Amino acid sequence: MTLTPDFLDGNAAAGDLESVFGTDMTVATGRCRGCGQRMSLAQTRAYLRGPGIVLRCPGCESVLLRLVRSADQMWLDTGGLDYLRIPAPQ
Amino acid sequence: MARTAVSRRLGGGPLRWRAARLTDRRIESEAARTLVFEVPGWPGHVAGQHLDVRLTAEDGYSTQRSYSVASAAEDENVELTVQRVSDGEVSPYLLDDLALGDLVELRGPVGGWFVWRPEQTEPVLLVGGGSGLVPLMAMVRTRRAVGSRTPFRLVYSVRSPEYQLFASELRRGDPGLDKTYVYTRSAPPESPRPPGRVTASDLSSAGWPPDFEPTCYVCGSTGFVEKAAGLLVALGHHPGRIRTERFGPSG
Numbered sequence: 381m382t383l384t385p386d387f388l389d390g391n392a393a394a395g396d397l398e399s400v401f402g403t404d405m406t407v408a409t410g411r412c413r414g415c416g417q418r419m420s421l422a423q424t425r426a427y428l429r430g431p432g433i434v435l436r437c438p439g440c441e442s443v444l445l446r447l448v449r450s451a452d453q454m455w456l457d458t459g460g461l462d463y464l465r466i467p468a469p470q
Numbered sequence: 471m472a473r474t475a476v477s478r479r480l481g482g483g484p485l486r487w488r489a490a491r492l493t494d495r496r497i498e499s500e501a502a503r504t505l506v507f508e509v510p511g512w513p514g515h516v517a518g519q520h521l522d523v524r525l526t527a528e529d530g531y532s533t534q535r536s537y538s539v540a541s542a543a544e545d546e547n548v549e550l551t552v553q554r555v556s557d558g559e560v561s562p563y564l565l566d567d568l569a570l571g572d573l574v575e576l577r578g579p580v581g582g583w584f585v586w587r588p589e590q591t592e593p594v595l596l597v598g599g600g601s602g603l604v605p606l607m608a609m610v611r612t613r614r615a616v617g618s619r620t621p622f623r624l625v626y627s628v629r630s631p632e633y634q635l636f637a638s639e640l641r642r643g644d645p646g647l648d649k650t651y652v653y654t655r656s657a658p659p660e661s662p663r664p665p666g667r668v669t670a671s672d673l674s675s676a677g678w679p680p681d682f683e684p685t686c687y688v689c690g691s692t693g694f695v696e697k698a699a700g701l702l703v704a705l706g707h708h709p710g711r712i713r714t715e716r717f718g719p720s721g
Contacts, residue, residue: 386718387692387716388692388716388717388718389692389695389714389715389716390583391520391536391581391583391584391715391716392536392716392718394520394536394580394581395485395521395522395534395536395577395578395580398485398580399485399577402484402485404580404581404582406580406581406582406583406584407582407583420583422581422583422584422713422715423583423714428718
């Protein structure tokens with residue numbers, strides 16, 4: 381008997397992230413403010429069961445990014461990331 | 471050739487919902503069906519990409535799920551192979567209730583990370599668990615559609631033969647594609663391997679030596695992906711050449 385972890389990865393959040401940033405974010409890279417690990421957003425742990433999206437660091441599990449949307453507002457918190465490097469739209 | 475690689479959407483263009491009409495539904499296994507959609511204006515996809523499906527009820531309640539595209543990048547239609555989650559909200563509707571001719575909304579394709587492009591020339595190892603085979607199948611089909619000679623090896627871990635996806639299509643075989651089946655619960659009598667979860671020796675005997683520098687694509691449940699990717703790293707594959715996608719029973 382093993383417990384199934386309840387996270388997916390950043391790929392599963394690709395549509396919502398792209399609708400905010402206007403470009404594919406799964407290949408965007410960021411650095412975790414908690415442990416310094418660098419990763420593409422595709423490699424983050426995505427928790428999607430709640431009212432929004434939470435991406436956590438695969439290394440230290442700190443929260444990297446939160447995105448919550450209502451009918452007319454979107455709230456974005458990227459405070460867990462030192463930076464995001466986003467490929468410029470072509 | 472109506473479409474070229476240039477037209478394929480990989481970010482940059484606006485991401486918007488499009489109406490998609492169900493034109494066919496095929497049985498893939500006991501619990502999975504392939505849904506074929508006609509999507510006017512579909513910009514085309516790259517093998518491995520996925521899309522979001524949105525269903526809206528008459529009272530305005532709407533919900534969405536992400537599914538990998540199963541069809542080759544060259545295909546006109548968009549095919550999704552969906553596994554039933556029996557207590558799910560969306561998959562039973564898509565599999566049982568959506569009638570031919572009905573419309574849903576699709577958004578995508580999205581994701582440029584877990585993709586295989588025919589320009590890639592390095593050997594490829596595909597490691598799929600359960601319905602995690604779907605985006606890998608898009609890669610196999612795209613390879614076939616463009617006549618690529620890039621050597622592919624597929625390791626497919628599945629509970630038992632009844633759960634196997636795309637069984638007859640894979641049985642027909644593709645030159646340069648080697649297949650290994652890992653049955654986790656019950657194996658057919660001719661299987662050379664007793665049932666059990668994927669091991670390091672499965673991946674080393676059926677995969678590529680690390681010094682061939684293959685790109686490894688691993689897709690399945692989170693538990694499967696963590697295990698298989700960990701085994702590949704332990705076998706000496708560089709983490710930068712292992713691409714993973716975790717599938718959940720999102721319902």
